[in-house]
Amino acid sequence: MRPSQPVPPSAPSPKPLLAALSGVPADVPPVWLMRQAGRYLPEYRALRKRSESFLDFCYTPELAIEATLQPMHRFDLDAAIVFSDILVIPDALGRKVRFEEGLGPRLDPISTMEEVARLRETGVTERLEPVYATISGVREGLPDGAALIGFAGAPWTIATYMVEGGTSRGHERIRKLAYDAPGLMERLIGILTRAVAEHLIAQARAGAEALQIFDSWAGALPATHRERYSLRPIAEIASVVRAACPDVPVIAFPRGVGIGYADYAAVPAISGVSIDQGVDAAWAAAALQGSAAVQGNLDPLVLAAGGKAMENGIDGVLSALRGGPFVFNLGHGVVPETPPEHVAALVARVKGTGT
Numbered sequence: 001m002r003p004s005q006p007v008p009p010s011a012p013s014p015k016p017l018l019a020a021l022s023g024v025p026a027d028v029p030p031v032w033l034m035r036q037a038g039r040y041l042p043e044y045r046a047l048r049k050r051s052e053s054f055l056d057f058c059y060t061p062e063l064a065i066e067a068t069l070q071p072m073h074r075f076d077l078d079a080a081i082v083f084s085d086i087l088v089i090p091d092a093l094g095r096k097v098r099f100e101e102g103l104g105p106r107l108d109p110i111s112t113m114e115e116v117a118r119l120r121e122t123g124v125t126e127r128l129e130p131v132y133a134t135i136s137g138v139r140e141g142l143p144d145g146a147a148l149i150g151f152a153g154a155p156w157t158i159a160t161y162m163v164e165g166g167t168s169r170g171h172e173r174i175r176k177l178a179y180d181a182p183g184l185m186e187r188l189i190g191i192l193t194r195a196v197a198e199h200l201i202a203q204a205r206a207g208a209e210a211l212q213i214f215d216s217w218a219g220a221l222p223a224t225h226r227e228r229y230s231l232r233p234i235a236e237i238a239s240v241v242r243a244a245c246p247d248v249p250v251i252a253f254p255r256g257v258g259i260g261y262a263d264y265a266a267v268p269a270i271s272g273v274s275i276d277q278g279v280d281a282a283w284a285a286a287a288l289q290g291s292a293a294v295q296g297n298l299d300p301l302v303l304a305a306g307g308k309a310m311e312n313g314i315d316g317v318l319s320a321l322r323g324g325p326f327v328f329n330l331g332h333g334v335v336p337e338t339p340p341e342h343v344a345a346l347v348a349r350v351k352g353t354g355t
């Protein structure tokens, strides 16, 4: 548009995150960080004391709204991500979920078809109402230009917690179950696929402007099972969500799948793929940016380390990916030992406002 033609008030420029996810490259990419709210922030540690149980904290909109906005008050980020957890889905399906200090999440492991059949499929979004109340509350307090992201775990990653009973290194139980009891696995993945799609649609209706699906353990799947348990359920969720909410872009994060990322980027209902630090950024630019926006992929540990190594890392990611549709992020979440000043320095460097 020529400078003499003012932009009409009815057509505000899109928020930078949404422009990138619609496929438009920018000189200065939008930036947000997975786990940008959390224990590395002293104000989060103070707020967290107001609830004994982590899930109760997530289900108290007043606290979850504040936790979501804390990083927005400190840093010039282009998106907030609603403060919640991927394990609200098994909780809403009727499995007990507890978080133990130093041990992470604990669930009673599922191993039989009877237990799968007892999952309470109806009423999931009613039970997750506090998450939607948090989303509408956050929209009111969000800085201009920043977008609000809703999220859910992918069926496979949620299933790993339900079958393993917590965080697992080798995921032996669920990987063996996929061979021993494919019928049980299909049924569990099917239930989770429907619950996740409903939860994402409800978040969009409450005011989430983009949605991210975290398949944090996709890399634990043998390549021969990846399509069945990760790619296909995520593609199904993305297409159901897009049909219900055509204006809300979906980002997929199948962590650890390497060249398998190309299959996710090729899904028409997926607007963006979040790449982990194991993916070569130049490969991602060539192989993925033609079909989806790419988000990523600074190593969270170089953010924790800071200094020259961090500056070089940031510059490398920027130069590889800023020629196409791109959202600056980490390859995984911010780790608790990260000094908050490093996050401020990262944002300033990405935006070209640093020294």
Ligand code: CP3
Binding pocket: 033, 034, 035, 036, 037, 038, 039, 048, 054, 081, 082, 083, 084, 085, 086, 087, 099, 104, 105, 151, 167, 214, 216, 333
């Ligand atoms: O800022 C944000 O990113 C929003 C909030 C958010 C949390 N969890 C809060 C949280 C998001 C997006 C998640 C996603 C999540 N939760 C994932 C996918 C991303 C990833 O890290 O791979 C997974 C696998 C979970 C499950 C989960 N939740 C685990 C394994 C743990 C324990 C490990 C840990 O980091 O403590 C949690 C707890 C959790 N979720 C915390 C936070 C801030 C820490 C608990 C606390 O503060 O007491």
